Amino acid sequence: MSEPNEIAKKLMEIIPPSMNWIRTEMRSTMNEELTVPQFRILASIFRGNNVACDIAKAQGTSQAAMSKMIDGLVAKGFVKREANVDDRRHFHLNLTSIGDVFFKKTRKHAQANLKEQISCLDEQDRDDLARGLMALEKLFLSARAKDN
Numbered sequence: 578m579s580e581p582n583e584i585a586k587k588l589m590e591i592i593p594p595s596m597n598w599i600r601t602e603m604r605s606t607m608n609e610e611l612t613v614p615q616f617r618i619l620a621s622i623f624r625g626n627n628v629a630c631d632i633a634k635a636q637g638t639s640q641a642a643m644s645k646m647i648d649g650l651v652a653k654g655f656v657k658r659e660a661n662v663d664d665r666r667h668f669h670l671n672l673t674s675i676g677d678v679f680f681k682k683t684r685k686h687a688q689a690n691l692k693e694q695i696s697c698l699d700e701q702d703r704d705d706l707a708r709g710l711m712a713l714e715k716l717f718l719s720a721r722a723k724d725n
Contacts, residue, residue: 602687610653610679614638615646619655619672619680627670655679 600613607616614636621632633643647670650656655676661667672680695703 599687599691602690603683606683606686611650611655612646615650615655616680616683618643618646618650618670619676620684622656622670622672623677623680628667629670630667632670650676 626632629643630640633640654673657671657673658668661669
């Protein structure tokens, strides 16, 4: 299965259920405190993307919808807005200490459950998975670099 078309087809079949599993794990920890899109906003901010319009674009949502979700995160104390000294029309988003702890706790829980799933694989499969993930990282990080 080393033909690019077959790999692309398999990737399109595997990624959605994988992400669904991860979302389910995240939801089980969040206990309805946040929606999955709100959690994705926390993740974006955690990774350093702290501009609302950039996060909206990455999530494929309107700026109005993003603003509403951010308002909810601010009201819950997970995110704070800080004025952009270069452009008063824009602001930077940062996690509050509550938001940072919540994000890390939720991610750690899902990661622990994923570790349990991975530990069921034999060593060869784990090695193959690690190599495949490194290839995906290289593929998608280089694609992101080309976009910027």
